[in-house]
Structures are given as C-alpha cells and as structure tokens.
Amino acid sequence: MSKPMKKQLSSFPHSFFSKRHIFFLALLLSLVHISSLSAETNKTFSQLMQQPKVLAQITPRDISPKTLHTFYASHHYKQFWTDEKKLNDAGIELIKIVLSSNKKGLSPKDYHQDLIVKLLATKKGKIKWKRKLKPQEIASLELALTNAALNYTVHLHRGKLNDETYTPRKVSDVERQNIAPHLFKAATEKKLEDFFSAYEPTLKLYANLLDLLEEIEEFVEKTSEWKTIPPQETIETLNEEKPSLPLIRSRLAFWGDLKSRHDNASMLYSEEVKEAIITFQHRHGLESDGKIGRQTIQALNVNPQERKNQIIANLERLRHLPHTLENRYLWVNVPNYSLQLFENENELINMKVIVGQEKRPTPIFHNTIRYIVFSPVWNVPYTIAVEDKVPELIQDPSYAEKMNLLVYHAANGKEEIDPTTIEWEKYKDAKEDEFPFRFVQAPGNNNALGHMKFMFPNKHAVYLHDTSSRSLFQKHHRAFSSGCIRLEKPMWLAQYLLNDKKNWGEKKIFESMNKPEETTVYIKKPLPIYINYWTAWKNKEDKMEFREDIYKLDRNISNHLLSTGKH
Template sequence: MKQPLHKFLIALTSIALFLPEISAAEDLSVAESLRERIESATEILDLSIDNQPLNSQKDLITFYSDRQFTKAWLANGQPTPQAYQLMQILNSADQHGLNKSNYHVTAINERLERLKAPLNESEILILSVDLDLLLSDAFLTYGTHLLQGQVNPQKLQSKWDTGRRATDMVKILSDAINTNSIEQSLNELMPKQPGYRSLVQALADYRAIKDRGGWPSVTEGPSLRPNEKNPRIIELRKRLAASGDLPNDTVLDSKEFDQPLQQAVKYFQKRHGLEADSIVGRATLEALNVGVDHRIAQIRANLERWRWLPEDLGARHIMVNIAGFALDFVGNGEVLLHMPVIVGKTYRETPIFTGSMTYLVINPSWYVPNSIAVKDKLPILARDPYYIERNHMKLYRGWGANRTEINPLSVNWRQVNPNNFPFRLVQKPGPKNAMGKVKFMFPNPHNVYLHDTSEPSLFNRVDRTFSSGCIRVGKPFALANLVLENNSRMTPDAIREAFDQSDQKTVTLLNPIPVHILYWTAWVDLEGVVQFRRDIYNRDDELIQKLQKSF
C-alpha cells in the first residue's frame, strides 16, 4: 500500500539536509548540459545512461526542447517533492502488475544516494542531468504502460486487434510538472473500467495469499466424492482454506467429505469454470494444484489485456469472453443480459478484435465459407453426395447473378480436392440451418459474427470450443430484443412476425453497437468473486513471458 504523501515529504526534508546547494549559475550549467546531451542524440536517438538506452527518446527530446532544456525534477540542486512523489508511484508499479525495474528505480536511487556525498561541480552536474533525464523517462514509460500496456499485442503470435488508447504523453508530463499533479496525471492514464480496478485488488489479494505461504497441493489419486472418508481430504481442506474457498473456522483435520466441504468444492469449481458437482476429479484436481505464483501471473496478464482496450467501450456494447464462453450485453455500465456462448475449436480459434454491429439477419441462409467447405464438407461429400440434399443445401458454381445450380450427384467428388474446389455451398433457412433463426453482423476481415445454432444442446457442455470461429449465442432471441430495442425502423410486432416466418429478412440498426471479442482467463465477476478459466488457446504463456522480461 502507498504511504501518505506527508510522510514522503518529511523524508524528503531529511534527505534534503544532506544535499549540496547549487547556485543559479550552476542551474544554467545543468540546462546547458541537458541541451548538449539532447542535441547530440537528436538525429541518432542515442540517449543512454549507464550504457542503457532510455525508453522514450523522441518524447524526451520534444519535452526538453519545449521547456528550453530547463530541469523538470530538480530545484537548487535538490530533487523536488514531485520527484519523490514519482518515486513513490514507481515503487508501487507492481500494484498494476508492472515491473518497477522497467522505470530506472535502481539507477535513480543510486544517484540520489551519490548526491548526499561531497562532490565537485562537474560530478554534481553529471548526476543532475542523469537524474532529470531518468525521472522524465520513467514518467513517460510508466504512463505509456498504464495507457497502452507494456507489450504490443500486434507483435504476439495471436494478435489482439481492439484499437488501443493514445494520447500526447509529452503534454501529460508537462502539465503534470506545471500543475504539481504527478499522481493524478498518471492515475488518469490507467483503464477506467471497473473490471480493471477489481482485478488490481485481486492481484493484491493473491499476493497476500502468497505472503502467507500460498496453498498446499492435493496428492494425486482417485476422485474424491461427497460423504466418503480419505486422508487426502485433509489436504483438500487445507488447500481450499488457504485460497478462501473454505471458511477459516471449518475444521481442517477431518477426513470426512462433509456438506461444508462439498459446498466449498462446488464454489471452487464454479469460479474456475468446471462442472460444479462437488466431485474432485481430474479437472478439478488439476485446477486445485495450479500454484499461487501462476495465478498471480495470470492476473497480471489479464491486467495487461485491459490496458489494450479502447478508452470508450460504448454506452451500449457487447462483450464476448472467448476463454469464459460467455457474452454480456452492457448498457450504461450495467450487465443487461448474460449468456453462454460457443467459440472456435482449438485449431480454428476465434480471433480477438472489436467490431461494430450494423445489422442482423432473421432466418438467414448459411453461405458456407470456402475454408469450411473444403476442410469439413468435401470429405463428407466424397463419401455421401446426398449429404447436400439431406441438410437442405444447394450447390452452385460461380458467384452472384452468374452462379449456376449444380446437381451434386453429377459431380465426381473423388476428383475434387481443396486446390480445385469450384463450388459454393448454401444452406437454406430452416430448422437444420447452422445459423439458426438469426445472425448478428458486424463486418470484419475475419468474417466472424454472432449467431443462433441448430445444436442448442452443446450449451450444456462446460468446455464449448465447437465452432469454426464464429460465436454461437445461447439466448439469441433475448439478444435480438435488446439489440433492436428502439434501434430499428421495424415495429416490435413486425419483428416478431419476421421471426415467426421462414423468409430471410435483413434488419438494419439505426445505431451501431460496438462488439468486443476478447480473451479473459482471470477476472472479477459482478459479485466480487475472482474467476479463473483454462487457457483454451494457450495465449497466456507467451504474454506472461514477455511481461516478465525487462526492457
């Protein structure tokens, strides 16, 4: 936790007693030295200290040029209160899952200590210039990380394309210095969404668990079931008590799988996206034995993902969590509708991006994407050309008005391969249509959309990676009602009539709705419960490794 600012000011006063004073002439020398250092690096961007390049070189050059190379963090040879306030913030960077070693904390502290010793004018000059540059670079780098994240999601193997926030960091720094608002200026750069703040608190809570020794593992063995007795149940009790899933006042040395323990296991299973049956089988045991260090790393990775989001998600927006198999329709900060979803298979991952829903189609046809046609349907057609008729499909050659319907029985399917597939498959509206009764369109380069399904039983599964990339929604009609509410030229009666019929109907939205397809493996739900999910697409490890690396 942060210490009150007045304590740091007291510490500043005591430190200042040891610092040598610098005359006005020497202040000018610092400015001249800053100018020379900046100008020498302007063309080749070679600003470095201790053989380490500074992170925000272009912004540093602009910042100091704009202020005529005057110092930002020193006055009369002494660090200003703002400098110590910044150091206090940087030392707390881990509260946001960021590594303070990226912000020159060690180098700055070393120079503050060296300033206490007797020094000649040349030594003071070099230390002062170094210190000012380090503090400015630390502010710019830390602020940028709060604003956009430490890792560029475009450089990850699985890209995150949601439109990151941007601002003029030089202006932010200048205004913070001029108005003495270091802490406020940096706080305003972090994500505003409640989900981010809740996850920051979860990070603190799990670090506290780690400080208490973490949690023990549960020995491998047969499934543990309600009402049985087993020595491993003592391990289970201690494990759940350490993470707060089992109340602390519960007896921990009992071998009996009693009712309170059953409830604790079920609670643990729910918040880890497991089958909530109170049975400690393979999947539950695996989740129990994930260490607290990994959970902390997982939280840090998801805090970083929050920093990749746009500033404004939209007053009314749809948020899909791929790893959580869930969709939320949010209106003015309130979740108006929550539902399960089905996402892409592990070899046909649903991409991460932001789109804008502009229309929906009632009773849609399914124009089978070529990738699905050649990978999934062609092997079936080679064995059974009647598949097309049975599934209310039509086969075409060509596109648009020039397309020609083909009798699938006239095709020698064994001679067709993915490289010479000239056809297009279209499934007519109806009960067997893969799109179900409605699809929600937000045009995007991935050709991904939300839609109903002809296989609603799949929503009963815990792990729902069954689609070819698009997202099947568990409550399509409730979603359509919210999407179309005061948002279409069609009357509610006309909309209901369209759903009752079998003809295809396109409904344009008066106001587009932002759709955010995201990937959270750790978050805090509306009840304040920390949720974890299995990393279905193996996207956490790459991000965790990059976050652990220093610049």
C-alpha cells in the same frame, strides 16, 4: 578569500578601510563567488545536454537523444526532477510512483529501477533521497526519470503490447511528444498523482482488477511451497478415503473455500469438503457438481503467482479498450461463454453463448451491430468446407441432401453440382486455391446459422447467430464454433434491437425467421459490441473468480510482459 583578492586589498592604504569595512567587503565577495559557482553548476546540465557524445551516453536506450534534447531545449534546459546535486520533491514523488508500479500490474524494471537503485540506494537497498550526485549522474538520472514518466503514462493508458497481436511494442516519439508538455506542467505544479490518474482507464472493471491484484499479492507472499495434486480417478462418493484429500483440503483452506482447518490431514471426502469443492468450482467457472475430476484438480494446482500473472494479463487487455463505454452495448466474455446487454449500466439481457474452439478462436475486438438477417443463407468458408464438410460427404454421400447443402463450381458460382457425382476423397486435404467448389446452405431448420444472424461487418468475418445445434448450450465448456458466436436466446436480442422499428414486433420477427429466403433489416440505433477475454475478476460478493485460459492468451501476454520486466 582568494590570494589575488588579498593582494589587491593590501595595496590600499590601511587608513582607507576599517576592519569593519574589510569584513563586509570580504563577505560580499564570497557571496558573489558562491553565486557564480551555483550558476556554473546550473549551467552544467545545459552544457551536457548540448554535447552530443555525452548526451548519447546518458540517454536511456529506448529513446533517442534528439527527442530528449528537443524536450529540454524547448524548456530552456530546465531540470524537472533534480536540483544542483540531488533529487527535488517532484523527482522523489515520481520515483515513489514508478517503483510502486507493480500495484498497477506494471513492472518497476521498465522505469529505470536499476539506475535509480544504483545511484540512490544504500548497501542495504534503502533509497537515500537526498544523496548528492555528480553532474553527469544528475543529468543521467534527470533524463531517465523523464523517460520513465513518459513510458509509465503510455503504459497506464494503453498498455505495453500491440493491439490484437499483443506482441511487445515501443513507445513512439509521437506519443512522448503529446504527453511531455502536460507531464512537465504537472511536475512543476506538483500534481503528478493527478496527472497519472487521468491516463488510467475509468471502467469499473479496472478498479475491480486492481483490487484483485492487491488481494492475490497477499496469497503470493504467504506461499512457501506449492505441491502438485497428482492426477487421479474422479472423487465423487461421500465418505470415501483418498490419499490426495489432505492436500486437497489444505488447498481449499488456503483459498478460503474450506473454513475448517482442524482436520485437514483427514483422507475422508466429507460433506464439508464437497461443499467447499462446489464453492471452488463455481468461482472457477467449472461445473459445480462437487466431483473432484481432472478440470477441478487442474484449477486447484494453479499457484498464486500464476493467478497474479493472469490478473496482470487481464489488466493489459483492458487498457486496449476505450476508457469510456456507450450508454448501451453488448458485452461478450469468451472464456465465460456469456453475453450481457447493458443499458445505462443496467443489465437487461444475460445469456449463454458458444464460442470458437481453440484451433478456430473467436477474435477479440469491438465493433457495432448494424443489421439483422433473418432466414440466412450460409456461405460455407473454405476451412470449414474442407476440414468439416468434405469428411462428412466422404462418410455419407447423402449428407448434402440431409443438411440442405448445395454445391457449386467456385469458378462461376452459379452452376449447381450433384455432390454424389464427386470423388470427395480427392479434396480432403485440398488447399484453398485447389478446392474448386463452393458450399451453400439454404435457409431452414438445419441451417448452421439457425434462423437469424446479427451483423457487424469486420475483417474477421465473424458475427452473432442462432444455431440448429441447441443441445450444446447444456454443456459447461462451450468452445465449439469456428469463430462466430452462437446465441442461446437470439429472439431476445432481435426484439430488443427492433423494438423501436415500426411493424417489427414478435409476430413479424417470427414470420421472417421462417421464410424460405433471406430478409435483411437495418437497426435504427446500431449497437456497440465488445468481444472480450476476461479470465479474472471479483464477483458481487467480493470473491475472486477465474476462468480457464482457453486460447492461451493469458500465457502469451504474460510471457511478452515478463520479457521486459519482472512483476
């Protein structure tokens, strides 16, 4: 009891209070005093939030103090993650979620891990959940956890990088404002897990990649030393001995492709090793011939951490897709050189494709196929004209005639020119505004687009098409085009798209393919198309599969992701 209160009590006659009265009065006054202290502590957070200088000091760098102040002011400065001096249950749950964000292919570093550890961890690094904190520490932690939860939600939902460019981007205040009310409601109702799950992609591939990430983490943890298998001549003869085979055997056993471990020191290229190599090659999209050549050695040298980064890059790309797909759609996987047609989750078509070479990559995006052009005319793009066609014309003046290639003045576009009268040497390095010609390839068997093209108008000017160079489908690596996608079996796709269009059966399609002029046919039910870049997944046998990062997109995405946090 305070001294003033004692003085006031002593001024009353002793007969006025019994000892019992004095005890209960003292108890009552103490409770009032404790209550007032509690109210003062609760007010502390509110007071700190309304002091601009203090608010600026405790606000995380990637969000404005004004934004956080608005969020909390609209909720009467309620604390969602903390109590008077410590974390509440919602705060504990949130921290456990964000500190395990690596399981989702994200990084705890991005969600204020350093501050959480600084305020709550013991010297041994263990989180002390009920540690008491000072008012400013509580306020700082409260704001950091709100920011962490908002950023984590956005990253789960649509990734950390910009669409198409895959360069780092900041979470916008608009995104935060849209999420905040739902987040605070979930915190109050103790439904955080359900809240975050609702923002995750629902595609089957997402769950597939998360399983793969969990599995690869086991390989990362058991990796101590990773020796590089040196470049060498192709190993292909059974029972020959090579000094590199013990390391190759060990690597195959590490990944589970070689079951026997007792003779991994052997330098013998046995039948068992060949079968393991074929299994490994199949899982990595390589030609499954059992020969240990450059590409196989290159794949064997990729360590588990690199594979983990590759999976994380795939997860980032997946978050940029719509979270639900249509009942029917085309699914192109560029690094796998494949196209699939799905209808009600059933695969109806599966074919090989030829995609863009590294210097002219096929763009990754989604769109809708709206019409087909049979017997197409090819208006040759400037880049292909100067880099591909001009050297051919220099080498062989009759090339244009052989390939049914017409040359026009670019200025009026109508005046045809005899290509043999032009000194093509002058234009082999011409810039676009210096190249005065336009190349057009008429319909026919030599046309680079083959007999049909499937159009989904887009800013990249790419499409699906037939091809006159059909022998390239026999190649295993098929990055040969200038960006467009060449189809192994275009007739299958044409029949599917026109099966509900009257008088457009196989005979009509075949006739239109061989006409001397174009025929454009609009599709009754436009078909969504997703041009993807997947280099990691689990197959139907639950085995890990990887593909070569042909455009170095995985590497670029990993570098950008790792620039803000460590996985």
